[in-house]
């Protein structure tokens with residue numbers, strides 16, 4: 111999901127044509143994600159003069175369409191591209207908007223907000239303005255490749271057992287087992303054949319309540 115279509119895209123009815131579209135295609139190719147596998151949409155539904163930034167009143171006029179698309183499609187992951195789409199989703203789900211200085215910290219991190227997984231990434235036009243951003247975009251978009259399937263340990267992991275016994279918050283399973291399992295400390299230690307306790311949580315912290323359960 112991104113902010114608004116460009117002029118060529120508006121005329122063609124297709125999203126992400128032109129230079130930023132080429133960047134996006136490469137980022138998706140690297141992540142082995144085809145455009146056919148994802149639903150792409152805009153926050154603002156028509157072209158803004160000179161590709162200027164959307165005004166608040168334009169967002170307010172258009173966001174109902176996006177809200178309806180989200181309701182109908184009910185996506186497992188929402189992936190806002192860039193500042194405006196990310197900020198809108200935070201507002202939609204009643205989250206605090208970080209300061210301009212800290213906003214970038216949202217990118218490349220999976221969030222679980224009101225039962226919805228949200229993974230903000232930088233807009234694909236970003237490296238066209240600042241080439242030094244290319245590696246971090248590649249890293250963040252590459253993560254999309256792992257969202258298409260759960261962690262290989264999900265059927266047998268003790269976290270499943272704790273969850274089914276009502277001892278574990280669903281967010282752990284959604285954020286890691288069915289989300290960013292690559293970032294799970296348990297997963298990483300399994301891959302390195304390192305020992306860890308059964309009650310270690312995916313972020314590496316311990317929940318003593320789970321001990322001996």
Ligand code: SF4
Nearest residue numbers: 261264267287294297
């Ligand atoms: S807790 Fe970690 S290792 Fe276990 S299933 Fe979830 S992601 Fe995989």
